Amino acid sequence: xxxxxxxxxxxxxxxxxxxxxxxxxxxxxxxxxxxxxxxxxxxxxxxxxxxxxxxxxxxxxxxxxxxxxxxxxxxxxxxxxxxxxxxxxxxxxxxxxxxxxxxxxxxxxxxxxxxxxxxxxxxxxxxxxxxxxxxxxxxxxxxxxxxxxxxxx
Amino acid sequence: xxxxxxxxxxxxxxxxxxxxxxxxxxxxxxxxxxxxxxxxxxxxxxxxxxxxxxxxxxxxxxxxxxxxxxxxxxxxxxxxxxxxxxxxxxxxxxxxxxxxxxxxxxxxxxxxxxxxxxxxxxxxxxxxxxxxxxxxxxxxxxxxxxxxxxxxxxxxxxxxxxxxxxxxxxxxxxxxxxxxxxxxxxxxxxxxxxxxxxxxxxxxxxxxxxxxxxxxxxxxxxxxxxxxxxxxxxxxxxxxxxxxxxxxxxxxxxxxxxxxxxxxxxxxxxxxxxxxxxxxxxxxxxxxxxxxxxxxxxxxxxxxxxxxxxxxxxxxxxxxxxxxxxxxxxxxxxxxxxxxxxxxxxxxxxxxxxxxxxxxxxxxxxxxxxxxxxxxxxxxxxxxxxxxxxxxxxxxxxxxxxxxxxxxxxxxxxxxxxxxxxxxxxxxxxxxxxxxxxxxxxxxxxxxxxxxxxxxxxxxxxxxxxxxxxxxxxxxxxxxxxxxxxxxxxxxxxxxxxxxxxxxxxxxxxxxxxxxxxxxxxxxxxxxxxxxxxxxxxxxxxxxxxxxxxxxxxxxxxxxxxxxxxxxxxxxxxxxxxxxxxxxxxxxxxxxxxxxxxxxxxxxxxxxxxxxxxxxxxxxxxxxxxxxxxxxxxxxxxxxxxxxxxxxxxxxxxxxxxxxxxxxxxxxxxxxxxxxxxxxxxxxxxxxxxxxxxxxxxxxxxxxxxxxxxxxxxxxxxxxxxxxxxxxxxxxxxxxxxxxxxxxxxxxxxxxxxxxxxxxxxxxxxxxxxxxxxxxxxxxxxxxxxxxxxxxx
Numbered sequence: 001x002x003x004x005x006x007x008x009x010x011x012x013x014x015x016x017x018x019x020x021x022x023x024x025x026x027x028x029x030x031x032x033x034x035x036x037x038x039x040x041x042x043x044x045x046x047x048x049x050x051x052x053x054x055x056x057x058x059x060x061x062x063x064x065x066x067x068x069x070x071x072x073x074x075x076x077x078x079x080x081x082x083x084x085x086x087x088x089x090x091x092x093x094x095x096x097x098x099x100x101x102x103x104x105x106x107x108x109x110x111x112x113x114x115x116x117x118x119x120x121x122x123x124x125x126x127x128x129x130x131x132x133x134x135x136x137x138x139x140x141x142x143x144x145x146x147x148x149x150x151x152x153x
Numbered sequence: 154x155x156x157x158x159x160x161x162x163x164x165x166x167x168x169x170x171x172x173x174x175x176x177x178x179x180x181x182x183x184x185x186x187x188x189x190x191x192x193x194x195x196x197x198x199x200x201x202x203x204x205x206x207x208x209x210x211x212x213x214x215x216x217x218x219x220x221x222x223x224x225x226x227x228x229x230x231x232x233x234x235x236x237x238x239x240x241x242x243x244x245x246x247x248x249x250x251x252x253x254x255x256x257x258x259x260x261x262x263x264x265x266x267x268x269x270x271x272x273x274x275x276x277x278x279x280x281x282x283x284x285x286x287x288x289x290x291x292x293x294x295x296x297x298x299x300x301x302x303x304x305x306x307x308x309x310x311x312x313x314x315x316x317x318x319x320x321x322x323x324x325x326x327x328x329x330x331x332x333x334x335x336x337x338x339x340x341x342x343x344x345x346x347x348x349x350x351x352x353x354x355x356x357x358x359x360x361x362x363x364x365x366x367x368x369x370x371x372x373x374x375x376x377x378x379x380x381x382x383x384x385x386x387x388x389x390x391x392x393x394x395x396x397x398x399x400x401x402x403x404x405x406x407x408x409x410x411x412x413x414x415x416x417x418x419x420x421x422x423x424x425x426x427x428x429x430x431x432x433x434x435x436x437x438x439x440x441x442x443x444x445x446x447x448x449x450x451x452x453x454x455x456x457x458x459x460x461x462x463x464x465x466x467x468x469x470x471x472x473x474x475x476x477x478x479x480x481x482x483x484x485x486x487x488x489x490x491x492x493x494x495x496x497x498x499x500x501x502x503x504x505x506x507x508x509x510x511x512x513x514x515x516x517x518x519x520x521x522x523x524x525x526x527x528x529x530x531x532x533x534x535x536x537x538x539x540x541x542x543x544x545x546x547x548x549x550x551x552x553x554x555x556x557x558x559x560x561x562x563x564x565x566x567x568x569x570x571x572x573x574x575x576x577x578x579x580x581x582x583x584x585x586x587x588x589x590x591x592x593x594x595x596x597x598x599x600x601x602x603x604x605x606x607x608x609x610x611x612x613x614x615x616x617x618x619x620x621x622x623x624x625x626x627x628x629x630x631x632x633x634x635x636x637x638x639x640x641x642x643x644x645x646x647x648x649x650x651x652x653x654x655x656x657x658x659x660x661x662x663x664x665x666x667x668x669x670x671x672x673x674x675x676x677x678x679x680x681x682x683x684x685x686x687x688x689x690x691x692x693x694x695x696x697x698x699x700x701x702x703x704x705x706x707x708x709x710x711x712x713x714x715x716x717x718x719x720x721x722x723x724x725x726x727x728x729x730x731x732x733x734x735x736x737x738x739x740x741x742x743x744x745x746x747x748x749x750x751x752x753x754x755x756x757x758x759x760x761x762x763x764x765x766x767x768x769x770x771x772x773x774x775x776x777x778x779x780x781x782x783x784x785x786x787x788x789x790x791x792x793x794x795x796x797x798x799x800x801x802x803x804x805x806x807x808x809x810x811x812x813x814x815x816x817x818x819x820x821x822x823x824x825x826x827x828x829x830x831x832x833x834x835x836x837x838x839x840x841x842x843x844x845x846x847x848x849x850x851x852x853x854x855x856x857x858x859x860x861x862x863x864x865x866x867x868x869x870x871x872x873x874x875x876x877x878x879x880x881x882x883x884x885x886x887x888x889x890x891x892x893x894x895x896x897x898x899x900x901x902x903x904x905x906x907x908x909x910x911x912x913x914x915x916x917x918x919x920x921x922x923x924x925x926x927x928x929x930x931x932x933x934x935x936x937x938x939x940x941x942x943x944x945x946x
Contacts, residue, residue, distance in 0.1 A: 038179070039353065101175075130873050133351065
C-alpha cells in the first residue's frame with residue numbers, strides 16, 4: 001500500500017491504495033469521480049484523459065503514486081460557479097457529443113490543445129485529437145466545437 | 154408559437170454528459186458487491202474434458218465459482234435467435250443450443266466457461282487464472298467461404314449450414330440474363346467489422362432477498378426486450394421480479410441489442426450467492442465477445458442492355474453467422490439484406506440466395522445498417538462497374554434506372570411509399586462539383602497522385618416494425634413501440650418511451666415532438682427511458698426505428714391527451730366540444746376570447762380541492778380523473794430513407810495511402826425533427842462506413858485466434874482520417890406515419906462503403922480491390938497499375 005496525496009479539482013485528497021493503482025481507478029473507485037472513463041486497456045482511446053499539473057495525460061497509464069503531490073483536474077473540475085467551461089459550452093452548442101462516453105477525455109485534450117495553440121487549424125485539431133477515439137460523431141462536430149471554443153477563450 | 158420540430162435545438166442531455174455526471178453502468182456501485190471475472194475459452198473449437206475449480210476456490214477473496222454444470226442443473230436457458238428463417242426447400246433453419254456458460258464444448262475464442270465472484274476485482278482475476286480447464290482441441294472452421302467444407306461444428310448441422318435461403322425468382326432471372334447485351338460480374342468480400350461502442354459492455358446486478366426481485370443495470374439498447382428474453386427463454390426470473398435498467402449507454406451500433414451470457418449469468422448468480430455483482434468488460438473481452446458485423450462473401454451479376462438499362466440481378470452470398478445464431482443474426486443477411494440488394498433501381502427480375510454458415514468465430518449480428526450496407530455495397534459496386542464497362546457516365550446510368558413514380562413497388566419485397574431519387578443525385582452532383590472533377594484529377598496527377606471519384610445511391614428499409622410484416626417474415630415478436638405521456642397536475646410533462654437513447658438524443662428530440670403536440674415549453678417536458686420499472690413495455694432502439702415508430706407513439710399519446718383536454722375544457726367553458734380549437738397550448742372557444750390553457754385543464758383533471766359547497770366537477774360525466782395517456786404504435790410499413798453520396802479520394806502511389814478529399818452526402822429522411830442531431834447521425838454513419846472501407850478489418854488466424862483484439866491492432870478511424878463531410882437534404886414525407894419521418898441513424902454507414910470503394914477503384918483505373926483498402930493493398934495495386942500503364946505506353 002502507498003499513501004497518495006493529490007490536489008484534485010482544488011481539493012486536497014489523501015488515500016492509502018495498493019501500489020499498482022492507476023490514476024483512472026484512483027479517481028473512479030477512491031474518489032467517486034466517475035466522469036473519467038475507461039474505454040480500453042492499451043492507452044489508445046483517450047476516454048480517461050485528465051490534466052496533471054495543467055497538462056493532458058491518459059490517466060489509465062499513470063500510476064497514482066507516481067504523481068504524488070500533483071494537481072489533478074478532471075471533467076468534474078471544469079465547472080466553476082455553476083457555469084460550464086467554454087469548451088464544454090462549445091461541445092453543447094456544436095453537438096460535439098452523442099453518447100458522451102469519450103467526451104470527458106475529448107474535452108480535456110481539447111482544452112490542452114488551446115493552451116498550446118490559441119487558434120488551431122482544422123488539421124492541427126484533428127492531429128492533436130488523434131489519441132482520442134470517438135465512435136459516434138465522425139469527429140466533425142468535435143472539430144467545430146474546438147474552433148468555437150477557440151473563438152471564445 | 155414557433156414549431157420546435159424542425160429546429161436546431163441544443164441537446165438537453167449534454168450538460169450532464171459534459172460535466173461528468175453521466176451515469177453509465179460501470180459507474181454504479183452497490184454496497185457489498187462482488188466482482189465477476191469470466192473464465193473464457195482460449196481455443197476456437199474444443200471439447201471440454203474437465204473443469205477443475207478446486208484450487209481457485211481456495212484463493213483469497215473468492216466468494217463462489219460457477220460453471221455450465223450449475224447452469225444446466227438450474228435449467229437456465231441460453232441465448233436465442235430472434236428470427237426463424239426458412240431455407241429455399243422449405244426446411245426450418247438449424248440453430249444450435251447456446252448455453253450462457255459452455256459445458257461440453259466451446260466454439261469461439263472468448264466463449265465463457267466459468268465465472269469467479271470475489272471480494273475485489275484483483276482477487277477475482279487471480280482466481281480465474283487458477284481455474285484449470287482440460288480441453289480436447291479440435292480443428293476449427295474459420296473461413297467464411299470454406300465453412301461448408303469444414304468439419305461439422307454443431308452436431309446435426311450438416312455443412313455448418315443454418316439455412317440456404319432464396320428470395321426472388323431464379324427462372325425469371327435466368328431468362329432475362331439470356332437476353333442481356335452484357336453481364337456485369339463482381340466478387341465481393343464485405344469485411345467483418347467490430348462495432349466498438351466506446352463504452353465496453355458491463356452489468357451490475359442487485360438481488361433483493363426480501364422482494365426476491367433482481368435489478369440488472371446493463372449496457373443495453375433495449376432493456377424491455379432483454380427482460381423478455383431473460384425471463385421467457387433464460388428462465389432467470391419472472392418478468393415482474395426482474396427489473397432491467399439501461400442507464401446512460403455509451404454507444405451501441407447493434408452490439409448492445411443482444412442479451413449476453415454475462416448478463417444472464419450474473420443475474421442468475423446474484424440470486425444464488427445473495428450478493429450484488431459487478432462485471433465490466435475489458436476492451437479485449439469486448440473485441441472477443443461483442444457481436445460482430447457484416448462478413449459476407451458475395452458473387453453478384455447484373456444483366457444490362459448496351460444502353461445501360463438494367464434487366465436482371467442475381468446475388469449468391471455466403472454469410473458468416475459466427476459460432477451461434479443470435480437475436481438479429483439470422484434476419485440480418487436475409488430480409489434486411491436481400492430486398493435492398495436491388496437498390497434504388499427498376500430491375501424487372503432478381504434473386505438473392507444466402508447460405509448462412511456457422512464458424513468458430515464470435516457471433517455476427519446487426520451492426521449499424523445491418524444487411525443494408527452489404528446490400529448497397531453489392532448493387533452499387535455492380536452499377537459503377539456497369540457504367541465503366543458500358544462507357545456511360547456513372548450518374549447517368551443510375552438516373553436511367555431510377556423509378557420516378559411513387560409508391561414504387563421494388564423488385565423483391567418493399568413498396569416504397571415516397572422518394573425522389575433523381576433530385577437527390579442531381580443535388581449531390583451540384584454540391585460536389587461533379588462537373589469539375591476532371592480538372593481536379595489532372596491537378597492531382599500533376600502532383601504525382603491518383604484521384605478517383607465514386608458515387609453511390611441507396612435506399613434502405615428502416616423504422617424496423619410493422620408487426621404484420623416482420624412476423625410473417627419470421628420475427629419471434631411484433632415490433633411496435635410504446636409511449637406513455639403523463640401530464641402532471643402542476644404542468645410538467647413526463648414522456649415515457651420504450652425506445653432507448655445511447656447517443657441519439659431522444660431526451661431532446663422526443664421532447665421537441667411532445668412540446669409541439671401539447672403546446673408547452675421544451676423545459677416542461679422530460680423524456681424517461683431505459684428502465685423496465687418506469688414506463689410501458691418497449692422494443693428498444695435499432696434499425697433507425699426510434700423516431701419513425703417510438704416517436705409516433707408519443708405523438709399519438711399526446712393527441713389522446715389533447716382529445717381528453719378538449720372534452721374537459723368544453724365542460725369547463727360550458728360549450729360543446731366541437732366549438733373548441735386547440736392551438737399553442739390553449740383550448741379556445743371558436744370566435745370568442747374564452748379559453749383555458751392546457752395547464753389549467755390538466756390541473757382540473759386531477760380534481761384540485763375546493764371548499765365550494767356546490768362543487769361541480771370539471772370532468773364531463775363518465776370521464777375519469779387524471780391526464781395520462783398511452784399508445785402502442787404499429788406502423789403500416791417500413792420507412793424508406795434514400796440518397797446519393799459522392800466521394801473523391803486521392804492516392805499517393807508511393808505509400809498507398811488513401812486520403813478522402815471530398816465527401817458529399819444528400820439524404821432524404823422525410824421530415825427532420827432536429828437538423829443538429831440528424832447531421833450528427835449522418836457524420837457518424839459516414840465515418841463508420843469509411844472506417845469499414847479503408848481501415849477496419851477483423852482478422853482471425855487459421856486457428857481462430859482473433860489477431861485484431863485491441864486498439865493496437867484493430868484500426869479504429871481517428872479524427873485525422875476524415876475531411877469535413879458536406880451534407881445536403883431533400884425531403885419527401887413518409888406516408889406511413891403522421892409526422893412524415895423516415896429515420897437517419899444508419900444511412901451514412903449504408904451509403905459510404907461503396908461510395909469510397911468506387912472512388913478508390915476509379916483512382917486505380919478500375920482495378921478491383923477488397924475492403925478495407927489499406928495502404929498495403931493500395932500500394933500493391935498502384936504497382937500493378939504502373940506496370941500496366943508502362944506497357945500501354
